[in-house]
Amino acid sequence: MRIGNHGLCRRLPDQKFRMAAAAANPLMSVSKMKALIFLCIGLTAFLIAATAAAFFAILALHHLHRPMASSIIPASAAAAWKGYTILINTWKRNDLLRESVLHYSRCDRVESIRIIWSEPDPPSHSLRHALSEAVDLNSKVGGNVELVFDLNQEDSLNNRFKDIEDLKSDAVFSVDDDVIFPCESVDLAFTVWRSAPETMVGFVPRMHWLNSPLQKSNSDYYFYGKWWSVWWTGTYSMVLSKAAFLHKKYLHLYTNQMPQSIRTYVTQNRNCEDIAMAFLVANETGAPPIWVKGRIREIGSTGISSLGSHGEARTRCINDFAAVYGHMPLALTNVKAVDGRSSWLW
Numbered sequence: 001m002r003i004g005n006h007g008l009c010r011r012l013p014d015q016k017f018r019m020a021a022a023a024a025n026p027l028m029s030v031s032k033m034k035a036l037i038f039l040c041i042g043l044t045a046f047l048i049a050a051t052a053a054a055f056f057a058i059l060a061l062h063h064l065h066r067p068m069a070s071s072i073i074p075a076s077a078a079a080a081w082k083g084y085t086i087l088i089n090t091w092k093r094n095d096l097l098r099e100s101v102l103h104y105s106r107c108d109r110v111e112s113i114r115i116i117w118s119e120p121d122p123p124s125h126s127l128r129h130a131l132s133e134a135v136d137l138n139s140k141v142g143g144n145v146e147l148v149f150d151l152n153q154e155d156s157l158n159n160r161f162k163d164i165e166d167l168k169s170d171a172v173f174s175v176d177d178d179v180i181f182p183c184e185s186v187d188l189a190f191t192v193w194r195s196a197p198e199t200m201v202g203f204v205p206r207m208h209w210l211n212s213p214l215q216k217s218n219s220d221y222y223f224y225g226k227w228w229s230v231w232w233t234g235t236y237s238m239v240l241s242k243a244a245f246l247h248k249k250y251l252h253l254y255t256n257q258m259p260q261s262i263r264t265y266v267t268q269n270r271n272c273e274d275i276a277m278a279f280l281v282a283n284e285t286g287a288p289p290i291w292v293k294g295r296i297r298e299i300g301s302t303g304i305s306s307l308g309s310h311g312e313a314r315t316r317c318i319n320d321f322a323a324v325y326g327h328m329p330l331a332l333t334n335v336k337a338v339d340g341r342s343s344w345l346w
């Protein structure tokens with residue numbers, strides 16, 4: 001056994017290694033062992049480099065040849081796919097309304113745009129004219145988008161879910177006038193909704209928390225979880241109607257069958273019509289909503305949701321509504337729907 005100038009501290013493991021190697025293959029010399037180890041390291045490095053190269057090549061190809069939605073859906077199926085109605089809730093922000101109408105009238109599957117108008121004065125002639133002109137200009141050839149103002153005498157947040165008798169499509173995209181989603185995002189949400197037309201499908205998830213089980217208390221108390229709790233836990237139980245698809249039957253149920261006390265509560269508190277709708281759909285389906293990934297563009301100030309007390313008011317709504325229902329209908333989930341073409345890494 002040779003003892004080199006390795007130093008005392010390394011001698012022992014070195015010897016053990018050589019003895020083990022010698023025991024396994026007495027013919028294999030130390031230099032051969034070293035060569036083998038270097039070969040292994042070299043191969044691993046090569047494999048990593050090759051994988052990385054393939055990875056970037058696929059990425060480049062993917063961006064070059066990413067198929068467009070229209071080229072993937074067979075023409076006949078596309079024609080059979082019915083469109084949706086956009087239900088825009090607006091209040092005294094004509095410039096935002098104009099921008100929204102201009103944008104959504106460009107989306108392929110929009111059949112009709114309904115504007116929920118709750119101001120004392122009816123929309124001016126010039127606004128009506130400007131909007132219908134914008135819609136006519138933008139609608140795709142052959143598909144004329146209908147533009148309707150739904151005028152309301154009373155100023156109530158319940159107006160946004162009023163039963164609409166002559167609604168053509170089953171699908172309703174409920175949206176505020178201060179957020180804009182690209183047509184591809186809305187189309188994706190519509191596709192998801194068609195797979196689950198009973199549920200709410202939207203872009204703005206929120207959650208409810210139950211008071212901690214460590215806290216001893218006689219009754220359940222819930223908290224409203226804003227976007228950061230959804231971000232932190234990856235969990236949600238509502239999608240807000242500021243940007244969500246829902247079946248038109250829920251407008252009927254909201255207006256005619258939901259307990260009157262909840263509608264009164266919404267009018268008096270000027271808040272929580274979206275939570276009321278989330279409760280209604282959850283109680284009907286016994287299932288959570290679906291969150292769809294979408295790019296959001298805020299075009300106006302965020303209104304009351306930026307006020308500090310907003311969370312407390314929403315927490316009160318959740319507990320008061322749960323008391324009316326006699327139980328908590330909201331169900332938690334972690335599912336998020338994404339466009340398979342933009343998430344190519346499985």
Ligand SMILES: *[C@@H]1O[C@H](CO)[C@@H](O)[C@H](O)[C@H]1NC(C)=O
Pocket residue numbers: 257258259283284324325
């Ligand atoms: C909740 O759903 C149940 C079962 O479908 C129904 O009987 C009940 O009336 C609903 N509750 C409310 C408050 O709508």
